[in-house]
Amino acid sequence: ATEVRLAARPEGTPKPSDFDVVATDVPRPAPGQLLVRNLWVSVDPYMRGRMSEAKSYAEPYALGKVMHGGAVGEVVESTVDGYAPGDTVLHMKGWRTHAVLTPDQASKVDGSVAPLSTYLGVLGMTGLTAWIGLLDRASLRAGDTVFVSGAAGAVGSVVGQLAKLKGAGRVIGSAGSAEKVRWLTEDLGFDAAFNYKDGPVAGQLRDAAPDGIDVYFDNVGGEHLEAAIDSANLHARFAVCGMISGYNATEPNPAPRNLMQIVGKRLRIQGFLVGDHYDRHADFVADVAPLVASGSLRYSETVVEGIENAPKAFLDMLAGANTGKMLVRV
Numbered sequence: 306a307t308e309v310r311l312a313a314r315p316e317g318t319p320k321p322s323d324f325d326v327v328a329t330d331v332p333r334p335a336p337g338q339l340l341v342r343n344l345w346v347s348v349d350p351y352m353r354g355r356m357s358e359a360k361s362y363a364e365p366y367a368l369g370k371v372m373h374g375g376a377v378g379e380v381v382e383s384t385v386d387g388y389a390p391g392d393t394v395l396h397m398k399g400w401r402t403h404a405v406l407t408p409d410q411a412s413k414v415d416g417s418v419a420p421l422s423t424y425l426g427v428l429g430m431t432g433l434t435a436w437i438g439l440l441d442r443a444s445l446r447a448g449d450t451v452f453v454s455g456a457a458g459a460v461g462s463v464v465g466q467l468a469k470l471k472g473a474g475r476v477i478g479s480a481g482s483a484e485k486v487r488w489l490t491e492d493l494g495f496d497a498a499f500n501y502k503d504g505p506v507a508g509q510l511r512d513a514a515p516d517g518i519d520v521y522f523d524n525v526g527g528e529h530l531e532a533a534i535d536s537a538n539l540h541a542r543f544a545v546c547g548m549i550s551g552y553n554a555t556e557p558n559p560a561p562r563n564l565m566q567i568v569g570k571r572l573r574i575q576g577f578l579v580g581d582h583y584d585r586h587a588d589f590v591a592d593v594a595p596l597v598a599s600g601s602l603r604y605s606e607t608v609v610e611g612i613e614n615a616p617k618a619f620l621d622m623l624a625g626a627n628t629g630k631m632l633v634r635v
């Protein structure tokens with residue numbers, strides 16, 4: 306068996322030596338436990354926060370211990386009623402080839418309903434994040450002009466498409482390459498998109514949304530947030546999902562300089578955490594799974610092969626190498 310552990314707490318951008326890839330014995334399940342062989346492992350931006358010691362909304366990882374996170378695997382041994390070899394489960398034991406789980410740590414997923422990888426992406430945590438943030442936190446309304454940053458990523462690509470499917474008037478995305486911009490407008494149906502590396506975000510957003518924006522779904526923070534405040538219409542709603550532009554910063558990002566506009570424009574700016582909303586998971590799946598099955602909501606996955614390459618997948622994701630969800634095939 307193999308597992309990937311946190312070797313050092315990164316200063317700034319993490320590097321390969323912050324991780325240890327370690328060969329271990331295959332763990333033995335005790336009575337009441339399952340042994341699972343992982344098939345897919347997720348790498349996600351929030352893991353960057355957990356690598357640091359600073360207290361955040363998720364516990365810091367322990368040095369020398371496995372990088373925990375979302376994974377899907379197949380039961381190979383079970384002493385638990387209701388679980389048999391061949392069953393597939395979603396769990397949070399992270400970057401390892403094998404995991405021992407109690408039943409309360411595993412939820413069954415069905416590979417005949419949707420590909421197993423999607424339970425980590427479009428039908429999993431990142432899809433639920435997009436759905437809750439857009440529909441519930443930002444209260445999307447028919448005719449809204451919606452702007453989403455990080456638009457070609459796992460969360461952002463679902464946000465933009467859902468907005469169109471739920472009646473938004475105009476959907477605008479920003480992303481970090483010309484190819485991603487093309488994917489958004491040509492394949493996913495965004496009305497406009499721009500590469501934030503091409504020039505100041507405020508000007509590019511104003512050009513894409515001359516009549517202003519009613520909803521901003523923030524994945525990036527920093528300059529993007531300031532630009533969105535500038536382009537916001539009266540009573541615009543902001544769902545603040547993440548601020549990835551600051552995750553590797555050694556000094557806090559400067560705040561938007563135009564916060565006073567929040568008052569005059571009566572903006573509603575609301576942060577949220579997907580973890581608070583798993584009571585809506587069944588509603589989310591009932592709404593979104595048919596859209597995925599029919600092809601009206603498209604998804605992309607960038608797949609890195611081999612658990613030993615999980616650190617590379619994670620570092621590449623932070624640097625923007627993924628289109629849609631970044632995943633490791635074990």
Ligand code: NDP
Pocket residue numbers: 349350351430431434455456457458459460461479480481482485524525545546547548549550551577578579580622623624625626627628629630631
């Ligand atoms: P993505 O699939 O979007 O991958 C991260 C992307 O961020 C990269 O592909 C890169 O794309 C972009 N990026 C990296 N650095 C910067 C930068 N400096 N400026 C702008 N873009 C950058 O990840 P997720 O969809 O999983 O997560 C998206 C956001 O949602 C993150 O902020 C994450 O923390 C947050 N999140 C929040 C949750 C919650 O409960 N609140 C739950 C899940 C995610 P590019 O090429 O475009 O630069």
